[in-house]
Amino acid sequence: MALKKNKKDSKGKFDMKDVMEKMSKMKNPQKETMSKQELSLSKNKKGISHQIQNRIGKSVILILVIVALLAIFMVNNIVTDANDTELRLESQVVSHQTAEFLAPFQTMTEQLAVNTELQLLMQTLSMAKNTAKHSGYPDALANIQHIQSLDTENIKAVWFADADASVAVMSDGYITEEGWDVTTRPWFSCIEKGETVFTVPYIDSVTGEMVLTIASPVYDMMGKGIGVAGMDISLESVMTSLSEYVIGDNGYVMLLADEGTFIYHPEEDVVGTNINEMNVSKNLSTAIANKTEGLMKYKTDGQSKVGYLANVGETGYMVVTCITNWEYNFSILSLIIMFIVIFTVGLLAIIITMRKAAAQIVKPLGELNE
Numbered sequence: 001m002a003l004k005k006n007k008k009d010s011k012g013k014f015d016m017k018d019v020m021e022k023m024s025k026m027k028n029p030q031k032e033t034m035s036k037q038e039l040s041l042s043k044n045k046k047g048i049s050h051q052i053q054n055r056i057g058k059s060v061i062l063i064l065v066i067v068a069l070l071a072i073f074m075v076n077n078i079v080t081d082a083n084d085t086e087l088r089l090e091s092q093v094v095s096h097q098t099a100e101f102l103a104p105f106q107t108m109t110e111q112l113a114v115n116t117e118l119q120l121l122m123q124t125l126s127m128a129k130n131t132a133k134h135s136g137y138p139d140a141l142a143n144i145q146h147i148q149s150l151d152t153e154n155i156k157a158v159w160f161a162d163a164d165a166s167v168a169v170m171s172d173g174y175i176t177e178e179g180w181d182v183t184t185r186p187w188f189s190c191i192e193k194g195e196t197v198f199t200v201p202y203i204d205s206v207t208g209e210m211v212l213t214i215a216s217p218v219y220d221m222m223g224k225g226i227g228v229a230g231m232d233i234s235l236e237s238v239m240t241s242l243s244e245y246v247i248g249d250n251g252y253v254m255l256l257a258d259e260g261t262f263i264y265h266p267e268e269d270v271v272g273t274n275i276n277e278m279n280v281s282k283n284l285s286t287a288i289a290n291k292t293e294g295l296m297k298y299k300t301d302g303q304s305k306v307g308y309l310a311n312v313g314e315t316g317y318m319v320v321t322c323i324t325n326w327e328y329n330f331s332i333l334s335l336i337i338m339f340i341v342i343f344t345v346g347l348l349a350i351i352i353t354m355r356k357a358a359a360q361i362v363k364p365l366g367e368l369n370e
Helices: 002-027 029-113 116-125 139-148 187-194 236-243 282-289 325-369
Strands: 155-162 167-170 210-219 224-232 252-256 260-265 294-300 303-311 318-324
Touching: 029 139, 029 210, 029 236, 029 252, 029 294, 029 303, 029 318, 029 325, 116 139, 116 155, 116 210, 116 224, 139 155, 139 167, 139 210, 139 318, 187 224, 236 252, 236 260, 260 294, 282 294, 282 303, 282 318, 303 325, 318 325
Parallel strands: none
Antiparallel strands: 155 167, 155 224, 210 224, 252 260, 252 318, 294 303, 303 318
């Protein structure tokens, strides 16, 4: 009997523990249910918050991207137009100033060409055995000496040349020797063209200065070309003026003659060189040959550059501005980077704001549960 009692006690003890656990669960069914509801509500709150952020966020980000792209596009056009305008104005200013510098000398040359005394001298000079002894020579010499005295700094010589006699008289009194051929001079083409010409500049052997010749045809009463009136002009003041121009940070201007010869270039060893002898893209040399004005992208020695071509009046010369492609686009790239930074900061601010707003929206759900 004792053995059975012990067995029952042991069994009873085991059953009581199990019963107590079951009773515990039965006593708190509401607590367990509430815990499940809170967990479900928490998940719902997170789901709603996520949906709010997702739906609103996508729309806001899309709008921001569209606005940013439009802003970059508009700013790019504005800055590009501003860069193009600056290059154009720089070229036109240099072109105008160079043309303005040469204009008075062109006028004086053309006035000399229609001087009646000079015309009469040339009509009879071929019959004279000695040019210096011609009756009209003293007055003609005095006239060209007077013209040179008007601007001795820039006018290096004033002269006239007779086509039939093949002789030229200089303002310093020098008369070409017998055998000198007037038709071989580059400026003699003015008679055939019937207009004033500007020669390719050259280095004066005496002064070492860059000099150009302006020549105008002289006609007789019948309209026949009988000679040429001209003057040699120093370009030192033009060269000095051009050297002072700086486009952007490292850009510069170039001045080229009718045939593409460099009159001015910041690198002195380039002056006097023809553009066709240099490593430049074909579009630039072609534009200069055709006297085509406008904005142009080209290459020199493999480096991409941007410039504007402008004609110098009716001289046949051209001004070309030049800056590197990197410098031309630098301001645009800077603005794009700035927009990206602003966009990124704005996007982060919007995300943070949306998260806070979403949390405030779903907060009443938790309060209702409580």
